[in-house]
Amino acid sequence: MINFKIFLKGLFSIKRFDSPGIALGASFIAIGALLKNIGFTIEESIFSSFLIYALPGSLVLAESTIIGASLFNIFLAVWLVNARLYPMTVSLMPLLNSKNQPRWKYYLSCHFVAVSSWLILKSNYKKINKKERIDFWIGIGTATWLIAIFSTLIGFISADYLNKDMMIGLAIVNPIYFMCAMIGVMKSKSISVAIILGVILGPTFYFVSPEWCILFGGTIAGTVAFLVGEKYDN
Amino acid sequence: MTIEIVLAIFVTSIATYSSRFFGMLTSEKIDESSKIYRWFNCLAYSTLAALISRVLIFPNGVLIETSYFMRALVVLISVVIFFISKKNLVYPTVFSAIILAIINSY
Numbered sequence: 001m002i003n004f005k006i007f008l009k010g011l012f013s014i015k016r017f018d019s020p021g022i023a024l025g026a027s028f029i030a031i032g033a034l035l036k037n038i039g040f041t042i043e044e045s046i047f048s049s050f051l052i053y054a055l056p057g058s059l060v061l062a063e064s065t066i067i068g069a070s071l072f073n074i075f076l077a078v079w080l081v082n083a084r085l086y087p088m089t090v091s092l093m094p095l096l097n098s099k100n101q102p103r104w105k106y107y108l109s110c111h112f113v114a115v116s117s118w119l120i121l122k123s124n125y126k127k128i129n130k131k132e133r134i135d136f137w138i139g140i141g142t143a144t145w146l147i148a149i150f151s152t153l154i155g156f157i158s159a160d161y162l163n164k165d166m167m168i169g170l171a172i173v174n175p176i177y178f179m180c181a182m183i184g185v186m187k188s189k190s191i192s193v194a195i196i197l198g199v200i201l202g203p204t205f206y207f208v209s210p211e212w213c214i215l216f217g218g219t220i221a222g223t224v225a226f227l228v229g230e231k232y233d234n
Numbered sequence: 235m236t237i238e239i240v241l242a243i244f245v246t247s248i249a250t251y252s253s254r255f256f257g258m259l260t261s262e263k264i265d266e267s268s269k270i271y272r273w274f275n276c277l278a279y280s281t282l283a284a285l286i287s288r289v290l291i292f293p294n295g296v297l298i299e300t301s302y303f304m305r306a307l308v309v310l311i312s313v314v315i316f317f318i319s320k321k322n323l324v325y326p327t328v329f330s331a332i333i334l335a336i337i338n339s340y
Binding site for chain 1: 236239240241242243244245246247248249250251252253254255256257258260261262264265266269271272273274275276277278279280281282283284285286287288289290291292293294295296297299300305308309312313316321322323324326327328330331332334335336338339
């Protein structure tokens with residue numbers, strides 16, 4: 001079923017000093033505290049991280065609950081903010097595909113696609129035999145998913161001890177970590193252009209449509225980057 | 235658990251999982267050396283970058299209570315720390331939290 005040795009290798013890849021575990025944990029502590037402050041129970045908070053496991057989606061859920069948005073509006077807002085998971089999954093799964101592995105592993109483990117796990121896999125997959133990469137990925141995903149769930153619990157429990165300044169400090173950790181990680185992976189022309197243009201066009205399109213800005217900005221930036229890469233990358 | 239919150243959690247998780255699921259379906263026939271794979275790879279990085287910059291410039295949640303100047307200052311200091319520390323990811327991340335919490339408390 002699962003190669004346990006490879007699974008554990010993926011699971012423990014989160015232990016590296018500079019792994020996204022810290023950023024992930026800090027931001028889900030903030031989410032746990034936020035959910036408690038807006039009236040979620042401990043079960044609802046844990047349940048939300050268990051099922052959603054995507055930070056921007058959880059933030060939209062929290063804000064939608066505060067303003068009492070309809071279920072349709074919640075769906076649309078979450079879908080738009082988490083649509084980035086679509087190209088992320090498409091760019092991840094071909095690295096893991098093997099005809100020797102059962103398909104259920106892929107459909108179940110695509111729940112683990114998030115920025116943190118995606119970045120860990122992207123920087124480590126070449127070390128693993130392609131036939132066993134899916135087990136490695138399940139290990140990474142399990143580790144990051146459990147961090148998100150337990151950090152939500154910690155945040156919920158410690159909400160009364162976290163003042164506003166501490167919450168603000170926790171909230172900046174995630175974007176700063178991933179911004180630096182993005183700078184770190186700018187090694188080819190196509191990826192560099194994708195990141196730089198994405199950074200510029202995302203907020204630019206916010207003035208056109210706050211809901212669609214990530215999709216519009218990301219799609220244009222990614223397409224231009226692809227064309228640049230096809231022409232100038234080896 | 236209240237039914238409204240449980241339904242909202244379910245709707246949020248379906249909206250989130252659908253992108254992952256359709257990504258999985260789309261990837262079934264895509265080879266990692268193909269042009270379409272390279273295009274999706276660029277899209278993944280660009281949408282991520284767009285999301286991160288939107289979160290920093292037009293944030294949700296508690297970050298709204300900080301000014302543009304504060305956030306820009308923290309980003310600038312973090313990038314400098316990132317390069318000084320030979321692209322270590324932990325130092326800028328930890329310092330960003332401390333710096334923003336301190337600046338905001340004054």
